Amino acid sequence: MRITVTVNGEQYTRDVEPRLLLVHFLRDELGLTGTHWGCDTSNCGVCTVWLDGTPVKSCTVLAVMADGHEVRTVEGLAHGAELDPVQQGFIACHGLQCGFCTPGMMMTARWLLDHDADPSEEDIREAISGQMCRCTGYENIVRSIRWAAEHGGGARTADADADTEPAPGREEVRA
Amino acid sequence: MQVPAAFQYERATSLEQAIELLTRYGPEARVVAGGHSLLPMMKLRLAQPEALIDINGLGELAMIRVDGHDLAVGAMVRHAELLASPVVGEHFPILRDAERVIADPLVRNRGTVGGSLCQADPSEDLSAAFSALRATLVAQGPGGRRTIGIREFFLGPYETALNEAELLVEIRVPIRSHASAYRKVERRVGDWAVVAAGAVLEISDGVITEAGIGLTAVGARRFVAEQAEDFLRGGRPDDEGFTEAGRIAAQECRPTADQRGPVDYKRHLAGELTTRALRAAAARAQGQEA
Ligand SMILES: Cc1cc2nc3c(=O)[nH]c(=O)nc-3n(C[C@H](O)[C@H](O)[C@H](O)COP(=O)(O)OP(=O)(O)OC[C@H]3O[C@@H](n4cnc5c(N)ncnc54)[C@H](O)[C@@H]3O)c2cc1C
Ligand code: FES
Ligand code: FES
Numbered sequence: 236m237r238i239t240v241t242v243n244g245e246q247y248t249r250d251v252e253p254r255l256l257l258v259h260f261l262r263d264e265l266g267l268t269g270t271h272w273g274c275d276t277s278n279c280g281v282c283t284v285w286l287d288g289t290p291v292k293s294c295t296v297l298a299v300m301a302d303g304h305e306v307r308t309v310e311g312l313a314h315g316a317e318l319d320p321v322q323q324g325f326i327a328c329h330g331l332q333c334g335f336c337t338p339g340m341m342m343t344a345r346w347l348l349d350h351d352a353d354p355s356e357e358d359i360r361e362a363i364s365g366q367m368c369r370c371t372g373y374e375n376i377v378r379s380i381r382w383a384a385e386h387g388g389g390a391r392t393a394d395a396d397a398d399t400e401p402a403p404g405r406e407e408v409r410a
Numbered sequence: 411m412q413v414p415a416a417f418q419y420e421r422a423t424s425l426e427q428a429i430e431l432l433t434r435y436g437p438e439a440r441v442v443a444g445g446h447s448l449l450p451m452m453k454l455r456l457a458q459p460e461a462l463i464d465i466n467g468l469g470e471l472a473m474i475r476v477d478g479h480d481l482a483v484g485a486m487v488r489h490a491e492l493l494a495s496p497v498v499g500e501h502f503p504i505l506r507d508a509e510r511v512i513a514d515p516l517v518r519n520r521g522t523v524g525g526s527l528c529q530a531d532p533s534e535d536l537s538a539a540f541s542a543l544r545a546t547l548v549a550q551g552p553g554g555r556r557t558i559g560i561r562e563f564f565l566g567p568y569e570t571a572l573n574e575a576e577l578l579v580e581i582r583v584p585i586r587s588h589a590s591a592y593r594k595v596e597r598r599v600g601d602w603a604v605v606a607a608g609a610v611l612e613i614s615d616g617v618i619t620e621a622g623i624g625l626t627a628v629g630a631r632r633f634v635a636e637q638a639e640d641f642l643r644g645g646r647p648d649d650e651g652f653t654e655a656g657r658i659a660a661q662e663c664r665p666t667a668d669q670r671g672p673v674d675y676k677r678h679l680a681g682e683l684t685t686r687a688l689r690a691a692a693a694r695a696q697g698q699e700a
Contacts, residue, residue, distance in 0.1 A: 252416065254414045254452075275412040275450070290515075291519050292520070295445055295450065295520070299419050343515075364600055365516040366514075
């Protein structure tokens with residue numbers, strides 16, 4: 236089946252089998268190996284990317300379901316040569332050891348900060364609760380995200396709002 | 411690398427077309443909503459549908475709205491949307507309580523309310539919560555629309571009253587004066603329940619006029635504790651009654667031992683969580699947040 240997916244602002248058209256998972260489409264078809272893959276049960280969250288502006292586990296989405304939709308991966312996080320504050324935070328606070336969970340953690344962190352410029356430690360822990368890190372014990376990941384919040388990482392709320400306009404039919408209607 | 415077995419994929423552009431596709435492909439076709447139950451099962455080869463009908467494009471099924479005296483929740487409403495909905499939080503705290511502890515934020519971004527109910531997993535949280543609320547389900551198939559009381563919907567583990575080529579369209583719950591709460595014990599954040607209990611109380615002049623008790627993961631028939639509900643009706647909303655209702659609920663469920671715990675532990679939890687959910691609901695009825 237022929238699909239066209241916009242990834243980090245660029246359109247890609249490929250012929251894929253319906254059973255191809257989005258995570259494998261990104262990694263194997265597009266060579267975007269920043270998105271990792273770590274389980275068969277949708278539990279670990281290392282495959283987290285944005286689908287139409289919302290973080291999802293890409294191992295549990297079919298590539299064909301992303302046809303005509305927009306994906307953002309860790310490769311789309313930096314602005315040219317300038318790292319996103321979230322990336323800077325992970326460097327500054329040693330938010331990673333092996334780095335396996337890091338891309339997914341950063342995608343969730345970016346989304347959280349776009350929606351809440353000043354999240355509490357509890358908010359951060361809740362946001363990443365579907366993602367596993369085998370190395371850091373989460374302390375430094377939480378610190379990294381706080382660092383990003385305190386260093387201008389939450390300032391991009393204005394464009395985030397434009398991104399997250401509710402799709403038609405998604406808003407709450409009160410009779 | 412675990413990948414699903416091959417299948418045909420079709421994207422439905424309307425409800426009618428989804429039903430037509432289901433009819434055309436026959437019993438080996440399945441709809442896919444959030445895919446967060448179906449795709450893991452397909453990866454593990456516990457399910458091998460020959461065709462998937464994708465209903466993610468059906469915006470008409472993605473609405474939460476107040477319709478007359480009912481709250482109507484479309485089958486394609488995502489968990490995260492139900493959790494964030496102010497009207498749900500105001501009238502149905504049991505749903506907000508339950509959504510907070512279903513899976514994790516990422517799964518909730520994609521998994522749907524309808525998919526949860528149609529999956530009919532014996533540990534599903536929303537099945538217990540909507541059963542306590544006595545929700546009505548609206549289904550649509552080749553023969554048109556019909557409504558099914560949720561207590562007639564669950565036929566057994568992974569088995570519902572939906573006919574072939576029939577879709578769940580909407581879940582309806584009357585908005586009335588009642589109090590509710592949901593309490594769950596899980597092994598870790600984001601896990602399925604060891605046991606969870608939901609309570610719904612209608613209280614008039616200090617007397618319980620109607621009670622709903624939903625239980626999940628403990629083999630309660632159709633996710634409810636009917637004898638405990640019967641016991642509560644007509645009684646006073648006090649601690650003694652809630653403790654007794656918990657004891658009755660614990661007796662009427664049929665837990666099985668598994669990696670989440672032995673039978674007597676689960677039975678104990680069923681009773682205790684029922685009592686706590688009732689207490690929390692009653693406290694809310696008196697305007698105290700619990
Ligand atoms: C890691 C993880 C943890 C989880 N933890 C919990 C938890 O703690 N508690 C809990 O309750 N759930 C939990 N879940 C389950 C999750 O809530 C469900 O996967 C999800 O809500 C099911 O919805 P879905 O839209 O993904 O359904 P799908 O997977 O798309 O579909 C499930 C089934 O329902 C059928 N179906 C879907 N929509 C319709 C419809 N409108 N009409 C007819 N049939 C339909 C499909 O054909 C399929 O058979 C967890 C899931 C994961 C992956
Ligand atoms: S790879 Fe583990 S959740 Fe996706
Ligand atoms: S840094 Fe190694 S898994 Fe998180």
